[in-house]
Amino acid sequence: MDDVESRIIELVAKSKNLTASDVRLDSTFDELQIDSLDKINLSFAVEEMFSIEIPDESLNSLKTVRDVVRGVETLRAAALPDAASS
Amino acid sequence: MRISSVGTALPAHRYSQAEVAEALLNRWGSKLPEPRLLTRLHANCGVDFRHFVLPLEAYPTLVGFKATNDVWISNGVELGQICITRALSPLGLTTADISAIFFASVTGIASPTIDARLINLMPFPASVKRTPIFGLGCVAGAAGIARASDYVSAFPKQIALLLSVELCSLTWQDNDQSIANLISCGLFGDGAAAVVITGDDVVLPASKAAAGPRILATRSTFYRNTEYVMGWDIGDTGFTIVLSPDVPKVVIENLRGDVESFLAENGIGLSDVASWIFHSGGPKVLEAVETSLELPKDALKGSWDSLRQVGNLSAASVLMVLADTLENHRGTPGTYSILAAMGPGFCLELVLLQW
Numbered sequence: 395m396d397d398v399e400s401r402i403i404e405l406v407a408k409s410k411n412l413t414a415s416d417v418r419l420d421s422t423f424d425e426l427q428i429d430s431l432d433k434i435n436l437s438f439a440v441e442e443m444f445s446i447e448i449p450d451e452s453l454n455s456l457k458t459v460r461d462v463v464r465g466v467e468t469l470r471a472a473a474l475p476d477a478a479s480s
Numbered sequence: 481m482r483i484s485s486v487g488t489a490l491p492a493h494r495y496s497q498a499e500v501a502e503a504l505l506n507r508w509g510s511k512l513p514e515p516r517l518l519t520r521l522h523a524n525c526g527v528d529f530r531h532f533v534l535p536l537e538a539y540p541t542l543v544g545f546k547a548t549n550d551v552w553i554s555n556g557v558e559l560g561q562i563c564i565t566r567a568l569s570p571l572g573l574t575t576a577d578i579s580a581i582f583f584a585s586v587t588g589i590a591s592p593t594i595d596a597r598l599i600n601l602m603p604f605p606a607s608v609k610r611t612p613i614f615g616l617g618c619v620a621g622a623a624g625i626a627r628a629s630d631y632v633s634a635f636p637k638q639i640a641l642l643l644s645v646e647l648c649s650l651t652w653q654d655n656d657q658s659i660a661n662l663i664s665c666g667l668f669g670d671g672a673a674a675v676v677i678t679g680d681d682v683v684l685p686a687s688k689a690a691a692g693p694r695i696l697a698t699r700s701t702f703y704r705n706t707e708y709v710m711g712w713d714i715g716d717t718g719f720t721i722v723l724s725p726d727v728p729k730v731v732i733e734n735l736r737g738d739v740e741s742f743l744a745e746n747g748i749g750l751s752d753v754a755s756w757i758f759h760s761g762g763p764k765v766l767e768a769v770e771t772s773l774e775l776p777k778d779a780l781k782g783s784w785d786s787l788r789q790v791g792n793l794s795a796a797s798v799l800m801v802l803a804d805t806l807e808n809h810r811g812t813p814g815t816y817s818i819l820a821a822m823g824p825g826f827c828l829e830l831v832l833l834q835w
Contacts, residue, residue, distance in 0.1 A: 429725050429764075430521075430524060430725075430764060431521075431659055431725070434517060434520045434521060434524075437520065438514075438516070450516075450519050450520045450522075450523035450524070451523040451524065453520065453523070453524045454524045454526070454763060
């Protein structure tokens with residue numbers, strides 16, 4: 395498990411007073427009883443942790459922990475200087 | 481008895497979701513502990529546009545319940561008149577042909593009620609029977625059709641009219657920055673709809689008599705001890721929203737069983753229902769309905785589209801979806817549809833239709 399995955403799993407677990415072992419990459423927010431408000435609060439924590447800005451309208455498409463990991467990786471990659479052009 | 485026509489009316493002021501969020505951010509400013517919570521909630525309501533009876537900049541000038549409720553009365557009468565005319569005209573009818581009017585709203589109060597004020601403006605017969613309905617909230621669109629069908633079932637030569645006017649923007653509360661109110665301000669819009677329900681012995685011109693589906697059966701279901709799920713806390717400044725995150729849970733726990741037993745009572749099953757006309761409650765409610773009934777993708781497209789285009793119009797929402805179904809997605813003869821809504825109580829109203 396890479397660093398982004400483990401940190402997001404920790405964050406999700408903490409938000410619902412769970413242990414990290416209770417949360418899998420394929421856990422759905424419904425399974426974890428994370429409602430829309432929880433998801434928004436989680437998005438603020440993810441933004442702070444990874445220094446990224448999550449587009450407001452993207453939250454509804456996030457259904458699993460893996461969706462969050464992929465979203466963070468995409469946003470972080472987009473924020474990096476383009477290596478190919480440097 | 482059948483649904484013969486639906487007329488709808490939306491107020492003139494139309495805004496994108498981002499415009500509404502910006503106006504609320506300006507209006508509430510420092511009252512919001514985390515402004516991004518509002519924009520993020522609004523961006524995920526499944527709503528793109530809404531119509532309001534006033535321009536956004538006018539809402540802060542409405543102070544107190546009286547001023548707000550007066551706007552509800554004047555605009556309710558105006559929108560009611562428009563959608564009643566739109567519902568009756570295609571059938572070659574006028575309000576003189578109406579024997580009973582059911583008026584549903586949960587966003588303002590008046591006595592005499594809006595229907596009475598319309599009777600003074602339109603040529604309803606003096607003998608028209610009035611049934612104003614307050615408090616059913618979002619379920620009143622489906623329940624109103626059900627109660628009007630009860631009426632024409634008893635009086636099959638008569639025509640009943642259901643009118644719903646919901647001006648949800650007039651319930652925004654300046655001193656309530658609760659999550660429920662932030663969601664409410666992002667979800668609910670203004671609009672009105674009228675439905676013509678005709679008895680079995682009513683003779684309309686042949687081309688128009690078959691215009692809508694027959695109402696085969698209706699069922700009300702009350703969920704005991706769920707008062708906390710949805711409603712209003714009514715106080716000095718008007719209506720303050722009560723909206724629990726448990727709404728989808730109640731749907732998941734109850735809807736399928738209730739729909740299946742209703743259909744079974746009428747000799748059919750879930751697979752016999754060709755289309756679903758559901759109240760556009762919000763993304764979480766619609767997702768819960770899809771999950772509960774294991775509906776195929778796009779089965780609730782009409783509800784999702786309505787939510788996106790005008791927001792949740794409380795009782796008028798399911799009537800908007802019905803209007804779109806009548807205009808663009810009629811069932812083939814013999815097929816079944818379910819029209820349904822849930823609302824404060826908490827409760828469910830089901831209407832079985834056959835095309």
